[in-house]
Amino acid sequence: MTVSRRGFLQVAAGSAAGLVLSFYVPAGVRAAKAAQPPSSSPNAFVRIGTDESVTVMLAHSEMGQGIWTGLAMLIAEELECDWSKVRSEHAPVASVYAHPVLQIQMTGGSMTTLGEFERYRTVGAMARDMLVRAAAARWKVSPAACKTAKGVVTHGKDLLTYGQLAADAMKLTPPTTVKLKQPKDWKLIGTPVRRLDTPEKITGKAQFGIDVSFPGLRTAVVLRPPAFGSRLVKFDATAALKVPGVEKVVPTANGVAVIAAHFWAAKLGRDALHVEWTQPDGGGVDSARLLVEYRAKAKTRGAIATDVGDVDAALAAAKSRLEMEYDVPYLAHAPMEPLNCAVKIDGDRCEIWTGTQLPAIDQQVAAKILGTAPDKIAIHTPFLGGAFGRRGSATSDFVSEAVIVAKAAGVPVKVVWTREDDVRGGFYRPAYVHRVQVGVDARGAPVAWDHVIVGQSVVAGTMFEPFVVRNGVDSTSVEGIDGSPYLEEIPGRRVSLHSPKTPITVLSWRSVGHTHTAFVMESVIDELAHAAGQDPLAYRLALLKGKPRHANALKVAAEEAGWGTALAEGRARGIAVHESFGSIIAEVAEVSIEQGRIRVHAVTCSVDCGTAVNPLAVEAQIQGSIAFGLGAALHSKLTIRDGVVQESNFHDYQVLRMFEMPRIAVHIIPSNAKMGGIGEPATAVIAPAVANAVFALTKQRLRSLPFRLAQD
CATH class of the missing domain: 3.30.365.10 (Aldehyde oxidase/xanthine dehydrogenase, molybdopterin binding domain)
Structure with missing residues (x-):
């Protein structure tokens, strides 16, 4: 871990801050630097001012996910500064701000906190080391004899604030190595912390x-x-x-x-x-016609993502076979700020x-x-x-x-862009069709699985295609199915993909491929459970007996939701569990039917995301993700006729309304697992949880989004 002293002093000399500390650059990012534009900017850094302020530069964008606070917490934990003095700023564009894993400056994939967890803590520890050495030099004592807390260095009765030490600390050589705190010693990480950007957004001071x-x-x-x-x-x-x-x-x-x-x-x-x-050529693309074409294509084998065993023979030998078809529509992102x-x-x-x-x-x-x-x-x-x-x-x-x-x-x-421009402007979540054939044994357990997916690639034709598409398979289209824990023990399993091209421009949508794969996988598993005459929770636990984290998430959500206990007449529960972005989410939805419409009254969610840096932010992200996903499950759909998007604004491209928001209980599972992302995973799980609850209540299996109940 090395830092250029020359570069460090150059940026420090041009700053009004007392101490400017640059990050170390991981080897992977250094290697990627040649592909990025040269820049005189230093590595990402933290500024400690003579006014005691601590400013954290964010290598990622704050878009509501809470990193304005979360990344600052990582530095503050190791720095041991006064949290009330901490603020954040967006960093400029520079190669040194490249994501340590993705090697490009970007925000997405729920990878900000997990990607920066070590880097941001390290810079906090580096800054603390320099401040302590500056204080020790003044007092002519050993740095080991000094202590830090809330932005103050002490030695016996002597004390100096970080602001008083900043100028001296700036003159010191940054340490080449630092020792990070053990989790048992954390004071800030893991505690619920209010967001730093909330006051600005409430008062209107925040600039979008x-x-x-x-x-x-x-x-x-x-x-x-x-x-x-x-x-x-x-x-x-x-x-x-x-x-x-x-x-x-x-x-x-x-x-x-x-x-x-x-x-x-x-x-x-x-x-x-x-x-x-x-x-448009041929009169223009039509979403209804595309659906028919996709359904026909789903009856043929696509590019192979997974092919284990003799699937056709396993299907033929199975005790019984279930065939299912699911579809999801094009979706707009429709953020509140166009x-x-x-x-x-x-x-x-x-x-x-x-x-x-x-x-x-x-x-x-x-x-x-x-x-x-x-x-x-x-x-x-x-x-x-x-x-x-x-x-x-x-x-x-x-x-x-x-x-x-x-x-x-x-x-x-x-x-x-107006709202209408935004909804009609293209770059949508693609429409998909899934055709699934499952062979089961006498106990109802799957022994053969043939899964065909049809839908556009969100990376085709972009700079990401060479890294994401292999042998004709876009990994983002099959994620959540290819490698699913449900499929690992099935002796005959095949997953294939068709990625047709259309004039419709498409783009990743919150939780990317998991938006459709979680819906299909958890609905199919529920279908298998009911076909076997088994409790949906017990059936899942039997299939996931070798997956303790998945099983535990299911058990926590089920227990907290009161699974198996009586509900008011006209209500039922549905359950689903899914892993995405390194986190495991289980959700139980409680629903009823009111005037022919699905009403979701409550959602109980358990989450195993490894270390939860800010539990309050985790809870908020899960609540928002569920609301976002529930809007798509109940309402959202784009209709394209003659190449023209028919919807235009929130009156016809509907999202979840305030009165529809269910009660949401979030239970964070203490976990020593590797950290996962949290901004997207809960979005994927809500649709199947609701669909499964509706089936438990009405015996109608909803296989298309958004959900529409059959009318008597």
């Missing part, structure tokens, strides 16, 4: 991308193709330019932008445009303000558009008003569009 404003900034809205496969032929801006406040109309890569003094003028100007588009991006171009330099999950890629794309070096592109990351994957576009679609508009306009421009 859509809030960005400065003198000379203009607002633009873009008229994009009305249908997938349509292209711009020509446009007439005469009427648009007559709208008061409209200043310019320029073409973009795939549409027309109206630049104005403010948003409303830009929108009215866009409404006044006369535009001619080409018609997409936006502000761009200011000054010669060969450019500043960008946007909520993004992939700033390193955005920087490269912007540089290419402007014909300049990546290190001349500065990206400022405000808070993200939700993302769920939409702000992690590998093509940087919304950022590149804003750069193109600003370049054409010749003035600083903030491109703002």
Whole structure:
């Protein structure tokens, strides 16, 4: 673990802080550095000011998942500073902020905390070591004789604050190795801590991308193709330019932008445009027709993800066979803050303000558009008003569009998407069809499993494809099935995948492939349990006898939910368990049917995520994930006809309403397992838990999302 003293002193000398400490760079990140743009920025660092403030630079984006607090807790734990003095800031784009595992500066995959757990604690320990040595030098005592607590170094009755020591500590050489605390000695990690960003967000002080404003900034809205496969032929801006406040109309890569003094003028100007588009080839893609095509394709074998034993022979020899088909629709991400991006171009330099999950890629794309070096592109990351994957576009679609508009306009421009633009703008969770054939023995246990999945790849055609797609199989399309603990002991098992291409642009959606694979796997297991005449919990526990963490999560959720006890008339429970992003989630849903609609009254959730850095944040993320997933299970669906998305806003692309929010009880299981992610896993489990509860109540097996009950 090495730190350049020259680089350390260079950044320290240019800072008003008393102590600026740079991170060590793991070998994997150092190796990746050559592929990233050169930068004069130091490694990610913590600043300790003479005013006792401790500022933590975040290598990742805060989009509601709580890392503004969680990462700061990691440094504060080892630093032993005064928590009330801690604050966070988003770091700039630089190769040294690359994720230690993914080797790119990004936020996604529920990997922030688990990826930074060692790195952020290490920098806290390094800073503490330097402060202690600075104090010991003043007192002429051994550093080992000094103690630290709440931002103060003491030796007997002598004491010095971190702020008083910061300047002296800055002059010292950072340690090459540090010893991190053992879990038994943690004072902050593992305790419930209120979020640092909450006060700003309550008071309105927090700045999101859509809030960005400065003198000379203009607002633009873009008229994009009305249908997938349509292209711009020509446009007439005469009427648009007559709208008061409209200043310019320029073409973009795939549409027309109206630049104005403010948003409303830009929108009215866009409404006044006369535009001619080409018609999509073949009349345009149709989601209903795609579903028929996917179902037909699911009857054929795809690219092989898993193939163990003689599956066909095992199916033929089974005591009985079950055949099932499941499908899920295209879904929009629909974050509360629609997409936006502000761009200011000054010669060969450019500043960008946007909520993004992939700033390193955005920087490269912007540089290419402007014909300049990546290190001349500065990206400022405000808070993200939700993302769920939409702000992690590998093509940087919304950022590149804003750069193109600003370049054409010749003035600083903030491109703002309306809610309708956001819902109809593409980059959706793909639709999928699953066809499953399971052969069971006399006890109802599976002995053969043939599983075919059909759906678009979210990485095809992107920089991630070479790393994610192997032998025609996109691992994100089969995750949660390929390698499922339920399948490990089945002697004949096969999982195959078709990844058809369509004009519809797709992107990862919260919990990625697990959004559909968890629904299918846990529903199928429930079907097998009922077909065998067994209790769904007992059936799962029998299949998972070699998986103690899964079994324990099931038992905790079931016990806390009162599984097996009587419920009020007209109610039933359903259970599901699934592992994703290194965490195991079990959920029990309690439902009823009210006026022909599914009502979810309560959800009991157990989570084994290894170390829970901030239990309060874990609970909040699970609550939010369940609400997000429940909205998709009950309501959300995109319908595409003639290449045109029919839904436009929350009135027809429905998400969960306040009155529909169930009571949620979260039980964090103490665990010594390797840390897992927490921002996404609970989203995947809620749909099957609800479907299984509905079956227990009505005997209707719901195999399509969103759920629709059969009417008598």
